[in-house]
Amino acid sequence: xxxxxxxxxxxxxxxxxxxxxxxxxxxxxxxxxxxxxxxxxxxxxxxxxxxxxxxxxxxxxxxxxxxxxxxxxxxxxxxxxxxxxxxxxxxxxxxxxxxxxxxxxxxxxxxxxxxxxxxxxxxxxxxxxxxxxxxxxxxxxxxxxxxxxxxxxxxxxxxxxxxxxxxxxxxxxxxxxxxxxxxxxxxxxxxxxxxxxxxxxxxxxxxxxxxxxxxxxx
Amino acid sequence: xxxxxxxxxxxxxxxxxxxxxxxxxxxxxxxxxxxxxxxxxxxxxxxxxxxxxxxxxxxxxxxxxxxxxxxxxxxxxxxxxxxxxxxxxxxxxxxxxxxxxxxxxxxxxxxxxxxxxxxxxxxxxxxxxxxxxxxxxxxxxxxxxxxxxxxxxxxxxxxxxxxxxxxxxxxxxxxxxxxxxxxxxxxxxxxxxxxxxxxxxxxxxxxxxxxxxxxxxxxxxxxxxxxxxxxxxxxxxxxxxxxxxxxxxxxxxxxxxxxxxxxxxxxxxxxxxxxxxxxxxxxxxxxxxxxxxxxxxxxxxxxxxxxxxxxxxxxxxxxxxxxxxxxxxxxxxxxxxxxxxxxxxxxxxxxxxxxxxxxxxxxxxx
Numbered sequence: 001x002x003x004x005x006x007x008x009x010x011x012x013x014x015x016x017x018x019x020x021x022x023x024x025x026x027x028x029x030x031x032x033x034x035x036x037x038x039x040x041x042x043x044x045x046x047x048x049x050x051x052x053x054x055x056x057x058x059x060x061x062x063x064x065x066x067x068x069x070x071x072x073x074x075x076x077x078x079x080x081x082x083x084x085x086x087x088x089x090x091x092x093x094x095x096x097x098x099x100x101x102x103x104x105x106x107x108x109x110x111x112x113x114x115x116x117x118x119x120x121x122x123x124x125x126x127x128x129x130x131x132x133x134x135x136x137x138x139x140x141x142x143x144x145x146x147x148x149x150x151x152x153x154x155x156x157x158x159x160x161x162x163x164x165x166x167x168x169x170x171x172x173x174x175x176x177x178x179x180x181x182x183x184x185x186x187x188x189x190x191x192x193x194x195x196x197x198x199x200x201x202x203x204x205x206x207x208x209x210x211x212x213x214x215x216x217x218x
Numbered sequence: 219x220x221x222x223x224x225x226x227x228x229x230x231x232x233x234x235x236x237x238x239x240x241x242x243x244x245x246x247x248x249x250x251x252x253x254x255x256x257x258x259x260x261x262x263x264x265x266x267x268x269x270x271x272x273x274x275x276x277x278x279x280x281x282x283x284x285x286x287x288x289x290x291x292x293x294x295x296x297x298x299x300x301x302x303x304x305x306x307x308x309x310x311x312x313x314x315x316x317x318x319x320x321x322x323x324x325x326x327x328x329x330x331x332x333x334x335x336x337x338x339x340x341x342x343x344x345x346x347x348x349x350x351x352x353x354x355x356x357x358x359x360x361x362x363x364x365x366x367x368x369x370x371x372x373x374x375x376x377x378x379x380x381x382x383x384x385x386x387x388x389x390x391x392x393x394x395x396x397x398x399x400x401x402x403x404x405x406x407x408x409x410x411x412x413x414x415x416x417x418x419x420x421x422x423x424x425x426x427x428x429x430x431x432x433x434x435x436x437x438x439x440x441x442x443x444x445x446x447x448x449x450x451x452x453x454x455x456x457x458x459x460x461x462x463x464x465x466x467x468x469x470x471x472x473x474x475x476x477x478x479x480x481x482x483x484x485x486x487x488x489x490x491x492x493x494x495x496x497x498x499x500x501x502x503x504x505x506x507x508x509x510x511x512x513x514x515x516x517x518x519x520x521x522x523x524x525x526x527x528x529x530x531x532x533x534x535x536x537x538x539x540x541x542x543x544x545x546x547x548x549x550x551x552x553x554x555x556x557x558x559x560x561x562x563x564x565x566x567x568x569x570x571x572x573x574x575x576x577x578x579x580x581x582x583x584x
Contacts, residue, residue, distance in 0.1 A: 112305060115271045119299035120318045121369070123291045130317075134308055 009193055012170040015083055016151040019090030023150070024143045027095045031102025031142075032128060036114060046103065052096025057149075061156025064089040068160065081162040086170070089156040094146035101145060105138035106131065137209055144205045151198065171197070220248040220405030221282045221296060221372040223268055228277035230263050230429075238263045238429045240277075245405060252416035253409040254440075254452055255426035261409035262302070264426070265375045268407060269299040281373065295322055298371035302378045304362035306350035311342065314350050315365045322369060336368035337361075339398045356387040360394070367398055374399075376408040380415065392418060413454045417441075425449045447559055450490035457491040459528040461558070469558055472527020474506040477550030478558060486561040495555025496524070496532035498547055505548030510541045524549065 033039065034046055066072050068080040068088075079085035109131065110116075117127045132139060154172040161168035163177060171194040178187040223245040230238040238260040245251045253261050266272040267279045270286035270293045279286045286293045298318075306314050315336055319329045337343040340360040345353060350361060359379060366374060379395065380388040396419050399406060410416040416423055417437040425433040425440065425448075433445035444450035447458050462470045463485060469478040476489065477499070499505035508526030515521070520540040522532040524547075532549065534540055541547050 110303075110305060112301065112303060115266070116301055116305040118271050118290075118294060119269050119297075119301065120365070121291065121295040121321045123321070126321050130307070 005190065005193055007166070008169055008171055008174050008190070009197060011083065011168075012151060012172070012194070013197060015086050015157075015170060016090060016147055019087045019094055019150045020143060020147040022087070022091045023094035023098050023146050026091070027098025027142065027146065028102045028132070028139060030095075031099040032106060032131065034099070034103050035106030036128070036131070049096050049099045049103065053100050055096075056155070057093050057153045058155030058159065060092050061089055061159035064092060064156065065159045080160065081164060081168055083161070083168055086157045086161040086168060089160045090150040090153060093153055093156060094150045097149055098142045098146040101142035102135075102139060105135040105142065108138070109134055140205060140209050144202060147201060147205075148198065151194070151201075219372065220246075220403045222247050223373065223405065223407070224278075224280045224283075225267070226278050226280075228267065228274045228279060230260070230267065230272070231275040232263075236429060238267075238274075238426075240264070240431055243424065243431065243434070245407060248403040248405055250399075250406045250408070250419055250421045252418075252420035252423045252437075253407065253426055254411070254413060254416035254423055255409070256411055256452065258428075259411075259426040260429040261411075261426055262377055263429075265299065265377050265407065265409060268373070269297050269375055270294050271299075295369075296371065297373040297375060298366035298369055299375040300362050300366040300377065300379055302381050304358040306353070306358055306361060306365075308351055309349070310346070311337070311348050311350050311353070311361050312346040314361060315368050318365060318369050332368050332370070336364040339367065340364040340394055355382050356391065359383060359391060363395065363398070370402075371404060373405045373407070376406065378410055379408065388415075411452075413452060417453070425452060427452075442557070444490065444557060444559070447488045447490065450488075450557065450559065454492070455490035455557070456493040456531045457489075457496065457528075459489050459491070459530070461487045461489045463487050463558065463560070471506050474527065475504045475550075476506055476556075477504065478553055478556060480558040480560075482558065482560050488559045488561065489551065490557045490559060491530075491551045492555040493521070493531045493533040494519075495552035496522075496530050496549050497552050498532075498534065498538070498541070499550045501548055503548065505550045507546060507548055510543050510545045510547060513540050513543055 030049070034042060034049070064085065065080065067074045068077065068085050069075055070080070079088065113131065113134065114127060117130055122130060152172065154176055157170055158173050158176070161170065161173065163169050163173040171190055175187050175190045175194070178184070178190065225240045225243045228238065228240045229236060253264060255261050263272070267274055268286065270290055273287035281293050281296065284293060307317065312333055315333045316329050319332055324332065334343065337346055340363055342357060342360045342364060345357060345361070350358070353361065363379060380391050383391060392415065408416065408420070417440070420437055422434060423437055423440055424431055425445070427448045433440060433449045440449065440453045444453055444455070451458055459471050461476065463480045463482065464470065465484045467479040467481060469476050469480050469487070469489060471489065478489065480487065506526060508524040508530060510522055511525045512523040513520055516533065519533040519535055522534055522540070524530040524532055530549065
């Protein structure tokens with residue numbers, strides 16, 4: 001039983017961390033572009049991002065399943081019922097949230113900051129990097145929120161992963177399965193471990209955030 | 219060595235409104251140019267074009283013949299722009315000053331030397347390790363300037379560099395700024411809405427009003443020969459009154475003589491007079507009759523609010539007995555501290571005193 005929890009926990013963490021990393025790259029990039037770049041359709045894209053934050057995860061799971069299904073447009077990738085497919089689903093779940101928080105964080109910075117950095121001689125890459133440094137605390141919060149949403153999600157990973165023992169079962173799907181079987185003790189154990197994982201990750205990020213704030217003062 | 223800046227047929231349109239139009243303006247290498255204008259005159263817009271942050275809607279802005287809009291980063295790295303809000307980054311003072319040097323790939327050891335030198339020059343070396351956001355307004359302005367000077371720019375653009383500082387701090391700030399620039403050939407463009415700051419160390423001053431250039435000239439020329447009433451008001455003339463110039467040259471305000479003679483064309487005009495140029499005349503002689511509405515003690519002089527055909531502000535030396543509130547007195551205008559601005563475009567000319575007997579004639583130079 002303990003080995004099984006360990007295995008499921010490791011899979012859960014890996015899937016969600018991988019999804020968060022990918023979603024952070026996309027979300028922070030997209031949020032920054034929406035905040036800084038003069039691109040056509042910016043308002044529409046912002047509306048899509050905001051809508052994306054509220055879309056039920058099970059709907060995202062369904063959409064990903066339709067894409068990855070053998071007859072779907074990405075069926076040839078054979079990602080259905082794999083952890084990679086689950087990562088893809090979680091990326092789609094976490095990205096709008098990270099994008100939205102990034103956009104808000106960038107808009108909270110002084111509006112004159114980009115021009116000020118340009119005037120100080122920053123090229124485009126230096127400007128964006130400095131903006132991220134200035135917004136590092138809310139950006140970290142965005143990543144934390146993305147991870148939290150990914151690891152706690154159950155609907156999409158059930159549809160895309162199929163909750164296959166030893167293969168695609170993660171903590172949340174394991175809990176649902178055990179509750180369905182009436183095995184509340186196991187479900188509670190999984191729940192406690194998942195909670196501990198969430199605490200640990202948040203504690204780690206909070207520590208990084210604190211160090212970031214200290215560095216800000218130096 | 220400072221760089222040369224040129225603007226040709228520049229038009230800047232924002233939200234359908236033309237906010238800046240300059241047909242031609244050249245700022246020579248090493249020249250100190252001040253841009254004086256009220257809020258919304260287009261001063262910051264001009265600086266943003268000079269640094270290449272914005273592109274003009276039409277026309278060209280060049281730095282040593284190179285378009286600032288086309289060669290973005292390359293041009294911006296020759297220019298330092300100290301914005302009105304210091305906008306210091308959320309890191310230490312030292313890192314704030316160092317960052318533009320790092321972006322210019324200045325070697326680490328050289329960076330440390332330049333940062334220390336710039337902070338020392340602006341008297342903020344003791345703040346080097348403090349978080350920039352914890353500094354006072356005056357300290358932030360100094361760090362902002364140190365950051366601009368550390369890169370040893372060819373062009374230094376200063377946007378109201380002492381905005382938000384109290385009078386004493388402002389004075390000390392400008393003294394240090396002058397000292398910091400003393401041994402450099404940097405081209406400096408400073409914008410301000412305060413005449414005393416704009417004229418302080420400028421070789422030439424550009425007066426911008428509602429986006430267009432009203433006058434370009436040496437500070438003395440602006441004082442003695444303002445091009446129009448808006449320039450006169452900006453350079454500090456306290457009184458701007460409507461007047462009539464008779465064919466014999468006598469200048470009348472409300473039909474009463476002012477003691478000024480004008481050598482220009484007859485007709486409607488505006489007389490600009492510094493408060494110190496409103497002189498009490500003999501009560502029974504020629505002059506503009508006014509009632510003393512208020513007497514306020516000022517630094518070294520009485521401030522008189524006068525009401526009559528026009529409202530006037532006068533400064534009376536402390537050694538002269540001030541009239542009482544409610545007294546009716548006659549005033550004339552000191553030609554040295556007055557200028558007649560014809561309403562039809564023509565060169566403004568200083569007034570000429572018309573042999574008026576003054577209550578304290580020693581104030582009028584012979």
